[in-house]
Amino acid sequence: MPQSPDVLDAVAVRAWCSLALEALGRQRAAIDAINVYPVADGDTGTNLYFTVESAAAAVEAVFAAHETGPTVPAHADVVRAMAHGALIGARGNSGTILAQLLRGMAAVLSEAGDADHLRTALAEAAAAARLAVARPVEGTVLTVATAAAEAAVATGRDSGLEEVAEAAYEGARAALAATPGQLPVLGRAGVVDAGGQGLVTVLGALLEAVGGRARGGAVGPAPETLPLTGDCAEPGPDGGPAFEVIYLLEASDDAVARLRNRLDALGDSLVVVGGDGLWNVHVHVDDAGAAVEAGVEAGRPYRIRITHFAADRGPAHREPAQRAVVAVVPGDGLSGLCAEAGATTVLARPGEPPASGELVDAIRRAHAREVVLLPNDAQLRHTAAAAAEQARTEGIRVALVPTRAAVQGIAALAVHEPGRSFDEDVVAMTSAAGATRYAELAVAERQSWTMAGICQAGDVLGLIDGDVVVIGEDVPGTARTVLDRMLSAGGELVTLVLGEDVPDLLGDELSEHIREGYLAVDTVVYRGGRQAAPLLIGVE
Known part of the structure; x- marks a missing residue:
């Protein structure tokens, strides 16, 4: 890798994605630990990691197509692949915003990767991210992105690529350090914004890719010293919405504009990113089914993920729930139904069965020590078994109930009782499924x-x-x-x-x-x- 490239070319973009993924992998748990806003569910680092993982995979796919040839992929193709990969793989509030930041940068960097274009790209990215968020809040990743862009734009015209990247990185670090004073929930917890911390990490990887120098991204106290009491959570009058709903959506611009208004009235933490007919929708709501139905009215939603937040928003979600259920469902209607019953769902569309990685992701998102997995399809038996085995290596106790159809999963979920022992619960759910x-x-x-x-x-x-x-x-x-x-x-x-x-x-x-x-x-x-x-x- 060149030490100081004059342009952010295809190879440098590839290095950026790889370095960002490695850095987020190292800091994932630490970023999860300081996640107290907008919901203290301890998954910001994980969501950012999966988002960048999808972006990196898309970039690697473009390079793989050129492995047998003498040339590298076109710069524009790699930049667009990075943005598209982030869009389709975005997880959570923070990951969705990062996807829009990368999309905003790609719109400019696909033309050229010199210092002038990087300055403009950072500014366009910050502006695009703010437009994607229904109700922007200062002291968040949006503030950090704006500061990075302003610092980059302030560099002289004779500044090189590395100088622009370093200015953006240092501007982001300074803004991140100030976030506890801008957002009371952060100040009470004594932590910086988790999403902002993730962006600093990504910008540090960018600087390393163009300058060849590794940069640490941590600001504030070490993760092990952070107060994790959960008193910092800032719930709404009713404790906040019960569900996080995320889906990809094929729809027109006009339909998405109407969708924004509908979802904004249903819940909060609304972020809609994308364009050119493909969007990633993220919202926190009490009525998960209504959020999905709104997507159906707007276009074709798919890869629907519904996560049920813990009813008790105390202890800042630091301690995983004792038990959760993960269910594969064949339709968006059942996805809402199962989510309302407390399950984390994975949508299996016709001809698109989920991979084991998607099931492992869902098990992690359930954020529980014990998980009951309902594949609800005989063809998913081996896939589900592989996912369960992977999750067990991460310290999660997983029981696979061999449901062969969605109606068996509904029967099993109906008798699920977290209050009894894990083994007794699994036996009862297995019996109910087998009797159906x-x-x-x-x-x-x-x-x-x-x-x-x-x-x-x-x-x-x-x-x-x-x-x-x-x-x-x-x-x-x-x-x-x-x-x-x-x-x-x-x-x-x-x-x-x-x-x-x-x-x-x-x-x-x-x-x-x-x-x-x-x-x-x-x-x-x-x-x-x-x-x-x-x-x-x-x-x-």
């Missing part, structure tokens, strides 16, 4: 052989426990036949999960069919949102 027979309806895409005979494209298939047992002409008739077959063996409760394109009337019709034919059987109906199956059925 599951079925789903699907539409045949082509002619094929099934256990029920030959189906044609467009036929409605009824699957029980994963096997095709009914071939029908329409959804209502096939659903009734499947229900009759399942209830012939008995049952006390039927759960119906309707897909996005299925009318509510179907739920009413099937509930009436059950009432008329099976007097002692109760029925519950949920909207599943976008899911692969038009109807999911569970019988307990």
Whole structure:
């Protein structure tokens, strides 16, 4: 790596991402430990790490495409990959803002990477980040970003790339040191802003990439001396929103403008970043389902992550919760339902099953000593087992309940009781899931052989426990036949999960069919949102 490059070229950008990831990896726990604003959930360092990890991975993918050739990738391609990777991988409030900062820089640096463009890039980044935050607050990462930009712009025109980067870094450090005096919650805790600390770390990596000198980013007391009482948390009148909702969104600018207004009325800590049709949405709300529905109205939300904050905002979230549940769900409607029941959810879209890394991420986000993992899909058994094993190496006790369908996961979650011992809870959840027979309806895409005979494209298939047992002409008739077959063996409760394109009337019709034919059987109906199956059925 050149010691003092004249431009922030493709190789230097790659080095920047790598160095930033290494530095955040070293400081991750320390930054988590000083996270008291906007929510004292102790995950800012982790969120920033995952955000930069995604940016670095995108950059490495661009370089990998050139491994067999004699040239490196185009500078503009690498810069844009860094910004795009951060956008799609952004985690939490701090990670989302960092993604917008990198996007703002990329818009300028894609033209050139000299000192003049770096000055402008830092200024554009700070301005873009403020616009992305619904209600900017001083004493946060926004203040640190603005100070870095102002210090960089103040350098002389004859300053080189390293001088501009150093000015930005030192300006950010000075602003970070002042944050306890700007934000009372930080002053009472005796810590600097965690997001700002992360940005200083990233800017230190930038300086190292262009100047070849490692820079420490810590300001203030050492992590082990920080007061972690949690008295510094600053909850709202009702203790603050219960859920953090994050999703990627494909939508137009006009639709996103309306979405901002809707989400701003629903909660706080709203950050919407992106552009060119792709956005990353972050908000804290009490009604997670409404936040997701707002995204559906605006466009196509995906990679939806809903995290349930601990009800007690005491002890600053320093001590992990004793127990949590992580559930994979096939639709955004069930994501909201499970989150309201206290679970951390991972959305599995049709054809896009989550990787083990996503499940490990969700287990970490649950922030608990003990985690019950519900894969809710037979095909995810090995993926979930790998995630559980990885989490165990990090000191988290994980139990994998082998749920094979979302309705089994709902049954398991319904009997979850954190107050009993971990083993007893896992046994009860496993028993509830095992006592739930599951079925789903699907539409045949082509002619094929099934256990029920030959189906044609467009036929409605009824699957029980994963096997095709009914071939029908329409959804209502096939659903009734499947229900009759399942209830012939008995049952006390039927759960119906309707897909996005299925009318509510179907739920009413099937509930009436059950009432008329099976007097002692109760029925519950949920909207599943976008899911692969038009109807999911569970019988307990």
